[in-house]
Amino acid sequence: xxxxxxLRYSRHILLDEIGIEGQEKLxxxxxxxxxxxxxxxxxxxxxxxxxxxxxxxxxHDRVDxxxxxxxxxxxxxxxxxxxxxxxxxxVAAINPDVKVVPVTQRADDALLDQLVQQADLxxxxxxxxxxxxxxxxxxxxxxxxxxxxAAIRLDGQIAVYDSRNARSPCYAxxxxxxxxxxxxxxxxxxxxxxLVGIVGTVQAAEALKLLCGVGEPLTGRLLMxxxxxxxxxxxxxxxxxxxxxxxxx
Numbered sequence: 245x246x247x248x249x250x251l252r253y254s255r256h257i258l259l260d261e262i263g264i265e266g267q268e269k270l271x272x273x274x275x276x277x278x279x280x281x282x283x284x285x286x287x288x289x290x291x292x293x294x295x296x297x298x299x300x301x302x303x304h305d306r307v308d309x310x311x312x313x314x315x316x317x318x319x320x321x322x323x324x325x326x327x328x329x330x331x332x333x334x335v336a337a338i339n340p341d342v343k344v345v346p347v348t349q350r351a352d353d354a355l356l357d358q359l360v361q362q363a364d365l366x367x368x369x370x371x372x373x374x375x376x377x378x379x380x381x382x383x384x385x386x387x388x389x390x391x392x393x394a395a396i397r398l399d400g401q402i403a404v405y406d407s408r409n410a411r412s413p414c415y416a417x418x419x420x421x422x423x424x425x426x427x428x429x430x431x432x433x434x435x436x437x438x439l440v441g442i443v444g445t446v447q448a449a450e451a452l453k454l455l456c457g458v459g460e461p462l463t464g465r466l467l468m469x470x471x472x473x474x475x476x477x478x479x480x481x482x483x484x485x486x487x488x489x490x491x492x493x
Contacts, residue, residue: 245271249341253295266456267295273455274298276359278351278379279369280327281305282440283393283447285317285334287367290448292335292342296455299335300359302347303327314437351375356382365454367447368392373419380415383407384490389454389461390415393447398436398471400443403481404450404462407490412463417484417491439471 245253245268256262256270273296277284280303288301307318307325317334318327328346335344349355351370360366360382368379368390376392383390389406392415406412446467453459466479485491 249295252339256294261458262456266458269456270295270452271297273364274300274362275451275455276363276366277301277369278356278367278375279303279371280315280317280331281311281369281371282314282395282435283369283444284327284331284367285315286441286444287369287393287448287451288331288335288344289317289338290445291451292344293338294448294452295339296342296452298343298345300345300347300363301328301331302349302351302355302359303331304348304350314435314440316441351378353378353381357385360388361386363388365451366390367451368415369444369447373421376415376419377421380405381489384414389463391447391450391454391462393443395440395443396433396435398439400439400469400471401466402443402446402450402462403466404454404464406454406461406463409463411483413481413483414487414490416489417487418466418481420484421488436471439469442469442471 253267256267257264275296277287280301305327307323307327307330309323318330322330326348328348332344332346356378366383366388368376384407387407391404393402405414450462454461464481466481468477
C-alpha cells in the first residue's frame, strides 16, 4: 500500500482483526454483485469505500424515479442511466482506486457461468427467485461463497451459503426450486426505504469478513429482521443431502 492508501484505510488498519494484512486482502479481492438496486447500492458503496480492489456489478435495468426512494447509489441526474453504469459513477466518487466493471446484461445461466468463476465471492442482491437459483447453481459449481440478501415490505433476511464448507447448505437446500412461493415484488408490495440499507449493509459486512477471514460468518444461519419491531431472529440451516444442486445423489 502507498501512503495515500494507508491514510484512507487507516481505520480498518487500526483494527486488530484486519490490520494491514487484511486490508491488502481486500485490495486484491474481486467480488461479483448481482443487482444494482436497493440491496446492491449499499453493498457496492461499502465494498468500494472499504477498498475491495475489483467489483463487477451486473444489472440490465435503468434508473427510474421510483428507485430513488431507496436505491442510494443513484440520483436524479442519472435517471434513465443503466444502473450498473450509475453504480460505477457512485463508487468512483468515493474511491476512484477501485476498479468497477459494469455488466449491463441480464444475469442468465451463461453469463453467470462466465462471471462467477472469475470472482472470489458473490453477492446476490436480486429480487426474483429464478435469478437467485441461477446464481446459487453457479456458486456451487465453482465453489464460491454466496452472500444472499432479501427485503420486502418491512421484512429482511441475510444468509451466507459457502459450498467450500461441507456442512453448509446451499440456497436451494433452504428454498427448493420446486417449492417456490408466489413472487413478491417491491412494485406491488412496497418496501420500507431503510430496510434495504440495513440488509445490504449486513451483506457488505459479511463479504468483508469472508474476504479478510475475520470473525464468524453467517454460514448455516438465516438472519431475519422484522422492521416493525426492529427484532432480529436467527434460524439454523442444515444441508439437504437430497438437494438437487449440492446434494449427493
